[in-house]
Structures are given as structure tokens and as C-alpha cells.
Amino acid sequence: xxxxxxxxxxxxxxxxxxxxxxxxxxxxxxxxxxxxxxxxxxxxxxxxxxxxxxxxxxxxxxxxxxxxxxxxxxxxxxxxxxxxxxxxxxxxxxxxxxxxxxxxxxxxxxxxxxxxxxxxxxxxxxxxxxxxxxxxxxxxxxxxxxxxxxxxxxxxxxxxxxxxxxxxxxxxxxxxxxxxxxx
Amino acid sequence: xxxxxxxxxxxxxxxxxxxxxxxxxxxxxxxxxxxxxxxxxxxxxxxxxxxxxxxxxxxxxxxxxxxxxxxxxxxxxxxxxxxxxxxxxxxxxxxxxxxxxxxxxxxxxxxxxxxxxxxxxxxxxxxxxxxxxxxxxxxxxxxxxxxxxxxxxxxxxxxxxxxxxxxxxxxxxxxxxxxxxxxxxxxxxxxxxxxxxxxxxxxxxxxxxxxxxxxxxxxxxxxxx
Numbered sequence: 225x226x227x228x229x230x231x232x233x234x235x236x237x238x239x240x241x242x243x244x245x246x247x248x249x250x251x252x253x254x255x256x257x258x259x260x261x262x263x264x265x266x267x268x269x270x271x272x273x274x275x276x277x278x279x280x281x282x283x284x285x286x287x288x289x290x291x292x293x294x295x296x297x298x299x300x301x302x303x304x305x306x307x308x309x310x311x312x313x314x315x316x317x318x319x320x321x322x323x324x325x326x327x328x329x330x331x332x333x334x335x336x337x338x339x340x341x342x343x344x345x346x347x348x349x350x351x352x353x354x355x356x357x358x359x360x361x362x363x364x365x366x367x368x369x370x371x372x373x374x375x376x377x378x379x380x381x382x383x384x385x386x387x388x389x390x391x392x393x394x395x396x397x398x399x400x401x402x403x404x405x406x407x
Numbered sequence: 408x409x410x411x412x413x414x415x416x417x418x419x420x421x422x423x424x425x426x427x428x429x430x431x432x433x434x435x436x437x438x439x440x441x442x443x444x445x446x447x448x449x450x451x452x453x454x455x456x457x458x459x460x461x462x463x464x465x466x467x468x469x470x471x472x473x474x475x476x477x478x479x480x481x482x483x484x485x486x487x488x489x490x491x492x493x494x495x496x497x498x499x500x501x502x503x504x505x506x507x508x509x510x511x512x513x514x515x516x517x518x519x520x521x522x523x524x525x526x527x528x529x530x531x532x533x534x535x536x537x538x539x540x541x542x543x544x545x546x547x548x549x550x551x552x553x554x555x556x557x558x559x560x561x562x563x564x565x566x567x568x569x570x571x572x573x574x575x576x577x578x579x580x581x582x583x584x585x586x587x588x589x590x591x592x593x594x595x596x597x598x599x600x601x602x603x604x605x606x607x608x609x610x611x612x613x614x615x616x617x618x619x620x621x622x623x624x625x626x627x628x629x630x631x632x
Contacts, residue, residue, distance in 0.1 A: 228448070231445065238438050247427070
């Protein structure tokens with residue numbers, strides 16, 4: 225696996241809607257900018273070799289980074305794969321849509337649900353939103369939230385951004401009725 | 408967030424109390440959000456770096472206390488109230504992200520004011536000793552801080568220039584960290600940023616003042632018509 229850089233982003237929201245958020249609401253993202261394992265190979269039918277060589281290592285690398293950047297227990301989470309314009313969206317999906325990638329994070333966060341994801345192909349500096357849901361019950365409405373990420377110089381055409389996102393709580397000032405009230 | 412969660416952010420009770428105190432102080436001076444970006448560079452161009460370099464930017468999104476006010480307004484009282492808190496909050500996050508002030512070699516600062524303010528409002532929060540002196544002190548530098556300031560819509564791309572914290576003319580350490588904040592600054596907000604780097608640009612190799620040949624327009628007469 226050829227990593228160019230590792231980026232982390234953390235946010236603390238202290239006020240929202242003009243009212244204090246106490247303690248501050250915390251959200252974090254860890255991103256690895258890696259060479260696309262299939263770059264320059266034309267259409268590769270069987271992606272398993274590249275997945276085996278990369279996906280688990282990426283999960284193991286990013287999991288402690290995002291948890292450390294959050295600095296608090298993870299309550300909601302999500303993931304992203306943004307493929308540079310010479311690759312296929314399928315390449316990004318290959319690296320994040322396997323248990324060998326996600327299980328590192330699920331285990332460390334004591335989580336049970338599937339990780340919500342965003343996948344797209346885009347130029348460097350693209351803005352992408354990572355959706356997050358609760359780590360043990362994806363129907364918990366208070367924890368549906370999104371974090372926005374932009375890395376000015378990535379992905380290059382032959383790179384892929386792989387990211388994990390974490391939130392320590394629901395949305396700041398969340399006050400929607402739970403799903404159960406509508407059933 | 409539970410108490411346990413908060414504790415995990417600090418080494419002991421004193422740190423925890425201090426962190427809570429600073430968070431409340433930040434709220435009181437109008438901070439809506441604090442964002443920290445770190446970037447650990449392992450390779451660049453076609454080559455790995457001998458040692459990885461980490462750069463970080465800490466940004467505070469703060470209410471502009473002067474938005475819509477007359478240009479005759481005295482900016483000093485609010486500057487003296489707000490800027491020192493921002494300097495402390497931002498450098499705390501930089502030193503945490505980069506492993507302490509001792510690891511930091513380069514630094515810089517930026518301020519971007521929302522559309523309902525003046526660039527002078529952004530300048531007030533970063534260009535006085537109430538911010539600059541404190542950032543320099545907390546990051547253990549001696550140089551003047553390189554800077555950028557601007558007025559823009561939310562989501563604008565912000566380049567934070569940095570140079571060596573003790574020897575500003577060290578060419579290898581001229582570098583810029585670029586970030587954008589999805590929803591800031593609102594028209595009545597100011598984004599204030601402090602940034603630092605643990606090293607130089609990747610693969611620096613453009614010499615320095617000590618190695619430069621003399622260059623003047625006259626010497627280059629053959630090149631410039």
C-alpha cells in the first residue's frame with residue numbers, strides 16, 4: 225500500500241442555532257490518500273488481489289486515527305471512498321465495502337451496524353459529505369448526521385481517498401421525535 | 408457526551424477542568440466551532456520523505472462583534488477581550504496535534520471575515536500583540552508570524568502561509584497549508600486560524616540566501632529583453 229498522506233479533521237461545535245452546546249459536540253474524520261492499487265492496469269476483472277493487499281491495512285491504519293482525533297467514545301460513524309478521475313468508482317468501493325476493512329473500526333468502537341458510506345469519482349479538492357449513523361442502531365434518528373470534507377490537493381487522478389468518520393453524540397440541538405413515534 | 412468521554416480527552420482532573428474552562432471561555436467570546444486539520448505527509452512527488460512532516464491548522468469560527476458597525480468604531484476593547492482567548496484555544500490544539508511546541512518548526516496565521524464585516528475586523532483579531540505575541544509565546548517561536556487575511560463566503564479556500572518560527576528567511580520552511588470550512592464564515596462571523604508544521608516543504612532543494620548567486624536585472628540582461 226502506497227500512502228502519500230494521512231489527514232485528520234476534528235470539529236468541536238460550541239454553539240448552534242445561537243444556543244450553547246455543552247459540552248461541545250465532537251466530530252472527527254481520518255483520511256488516507258493512497259495510490260489506486262489498480263492504477264494503469266486497464267479494466268481489472270478480479271479485484272480480490274488488490275483488496276487483499278490493501279483493505280484490511282487501511283482499516284487498521286485509520287481506526288485508531290479517527291478514534292484519537294475524536295477523543296471520546298464513538299456514537300455514530302461512517303466511511304468514504306473518493307476515487308481519482310483515472311480510476312473506477314468500483315475501485316473505491318472495493319477498498320471500503322468488505323468486512324476486512326470495516327471490522328477493525330466496528331470492533332474498536334464496539335459497533336454492530338453497517339457503516340453508511342459515500343463513494344464517488346472526483347478531482348482533487350472535491351467536497352464530499354460522509355453520512356453517519358448510530359453504531360448499534362441505524363434507526364436512532366438523533367444520530368443521523370453528516371460531516372463535510374475537502375482536501376485541497378487530493379485525490380490525484382491515480383489516487384483514492386479512504387476515510388472513516390466518527391461522532392461522539394447526535395446532532396447538536398437534536399430535537400426530532402424518534403422514529404417509534406411515527407409507527 | 409458522558410463524563411467518561413470527557414475524561415478520556417485529558418490526562419487528569421486538572422487538565423479536564425482547564426479544558427472545560429477554556430471551552431466556556433471560547434463560548435463567551437462568541438466561538439461557534441473549532442476545527443482542527445492535520446496532515447501527515449509520507450511521500451511527495453516521486454519519492455518518500457526521509458522523515459514524515461506533520462502540519463496542522465486550528466480554526467476558530469467566532470462571531471464578528473463589529474459586523475455592520477461604523478468604520479469609526481474603536482476595535483481595541485473587543486480585540487483585547489477576544490484575541491487572547493483565541494490564541495490560547497488555537498495553540499492548545501496545535502501543540503496537542505503536533506506533539507508539543509518543541510516539535511514545531513514553522514508557523515503562520517490567517518483570518519477571514521464574513522461578507523457583513525471589514526477585512527479590518529479580521530486584521531484586528533490576528534495583527535495585534537493580543538493574538539500574535541501569545542501565539543508566538545505558546546509555540547515557542549521568535550519570528551514575526553506570516554499571515555493571510557481575506558473576506559469571503561462560507562466554504563472559501565484558505566491558504567495559511569507558514570515560515571520558520573525562529574528564522575523567518577529559512578527558505579526550506581516557506582510553505583502553505585490549505586483548508587476550507589464547509590459553513591464558515593457566516594456573514595457575521597470571522598474565521599481565525601493558527602497553523603504550524605513540524606518540518607520543511609517536502610524535498611526542499613531550491614537553496615537559500617547563503618547559496619544564491621547574485622541576481623539583478625542587469626546580470627540577467629541576456630535573458631530579459
